Amino acid sequence: MPILVFIEQREGAVRAVSRETLGEATRLAAAPGEAGSGPVVGVCCAASDPGLAALGETGAAEVLLATHASFAHYEPTGYTRAIVAAVEQVKPAALLFPASAMGRDLAPRVAARLGVGLAADCTALAVEGGRLIATRPVFAGKAQQRVAFTGTPAVASLRPKVFAPVSGGNGGPAKVTPLAFAAPEALKARVREVKATTAGKVDLTEAEIIVSGGRGLQGPEHFDIVESLAAALGATVGASRAVVDAGWRPHGDQVGQTGKTVSPKLYVAVAISGAIQHLAGMSSSRCIVAINKDADAPIFRVADYGIVGDAFEVVPALTEAVRALNAQR
Amino acid sequence: MLQVVCIKQVADTETRVRVAADGKTLDPSGVTWIMNPYDEFALEQALRIREAAGAGEVVVVSLGGAGLQTTLRNALAMGADRAIHLKTDAVQPDPLQVARALAAAIRPLDPHIVWCGKQAVDDDAAQVGPMTAEMLDLPCVTVVAAIELQGGTAVVEREIEGGREVVEVTLPALLAADKGLNEPRYASLKGIMAAKKKPIAEAAAELGAPALEPVSLALPAARAPGRVVGQGAAAVPELVRLLRHEAKVI
Structure with a gap:
């Protein structure tokens, strides 16, 4: 058949x-x-x-x-x-x-x-x-x-x-x-327009690389370090539930239960402790990197590679290193 | 204007999943049961529409056993006017069965809007809403993140990959709420007291024959333990080397 x-x-x-x-x-x-x-x-x-x-x-x-x-x-x-x-x-x-x-x-x-x-x-x-x-x-x-x-x-x-x-x-x-089919006479629901919310960006569910930020970033204004790293990696930006619930990021960015379940080839968790709802949504990623200053954070239990340290020092350094790598190619 | 809100009782998102002895379902022992979070957005929006109109009725409908009462009372405490409890002992009816039972219960109510959550956070199927709409021959918009009522029409926004569709839908319609639609209220003490007197009607859930047959439920393979590459910015060169040459992901 x-x-x-x-x-x-x-x-x-x-x-x-x-x-x-x-x-x-x-x-x-x-x-x-x-x-x-x-x-x-x-x-x-x-x-x-x-x-x-x-x-x-x-x-x-x-x-x-x-x-x-x-x-x-x-x-x-x-x-x-x-x-x-x-x-x-x-x-x-x-x-x-x-x-x-x-x-x-x-x-x-x-x-x-x-x-x-x-x-x-x-x-x-x-x-x-x-x-x-x-x-x-x-x-x-x-x-x-x-x-x-x-x-x-x-x-x-x-x-x-x-x-x-x-x-x-x-x-x-x-x-x-x-294909012959009976077309509907009058449409009861029709799309008026499509608004691009993330022009030129790949959706989280379809992204090859995701860089997500968590509450450890201390405020929405500090997401620029996450965005810079994402730009260098050609990645899409994600967020933890805590950050979305605090209104720092739109709900569409949330990874985890009550957000999106993702499985990119590389997932970088920045200042995310790793609540069970978050881990559920990203644990099927091929490679997970965690950057967190708390060495006991649960995120390190699922991370392939971890760096214990202050995100505000580690992430910009990583961004620079990735840019240098890109420049060599 | 009558609005129906379909709600589901689910395991709290903090739950550590354990598999029951049948090897096919969630072990319910020790689980805290809550209203599916997406259904709270649906219920909240229905309440706001009723409040803005200054009239109307919000009816919640759900399927389940005796344990469902707490979730129904919670919905009534948030402000729903009455509840319909479709009784069943089925542990895990499939989405087509649930939609069939809901459609049968909703049809005679002739609602203006049928609400549900975009998906339940237990089975993540996201099917019951559109299936129920199809059975009721209603238009349906899922993943609703914003709504504006304009007479007999609703203009809603739904999230798609990389954007939002703005959809104009003729009422009656079924709408499936996404997180971000609103900020659901907590039940007030007054609401909790009032809920005790609100009616919960009971009827048998008309599930019909199953369309899916559960074979197994299992925990995913645990990830191999990872390693801490180092401390602080000094560890970055080694991390980049590993990502490039070992994991081969950059």
């Missing part, structure tokens, strides 16, 4: 998370004797084709394209109808979404319309005894849940930055086919 993948586009460009999701679909489809072995088919909702043929390179045999004037922006009602139409046509074993802002909003609506279960924000998929099993962090990463599905298709959303895209794919372009 085929695997159907929702291809997310924004402003006419396919987003990287879609290629990650296609990558995992390709791996599932290629494994021998598995429930999902079949072609990987994409479904995309857009005002016009965002270059879908190129997805052949990243594993899609075919992409069904649902076009509608209202699809210039995300619109859940019409998107849901289009994806349900694609499911009826393709009859997939599994339907995969990226667990992006869009995917997390859309996948539950589609699953509810199909009357099937959804495993959200998965970090692994596997076929065991002919059944698809999804692994997903719960309690912001304090535990891992594994779930199976009682209906078909199995619907799952996949956490960004966890699954690798494939290259080479089908060795040719994907076939792009128009």
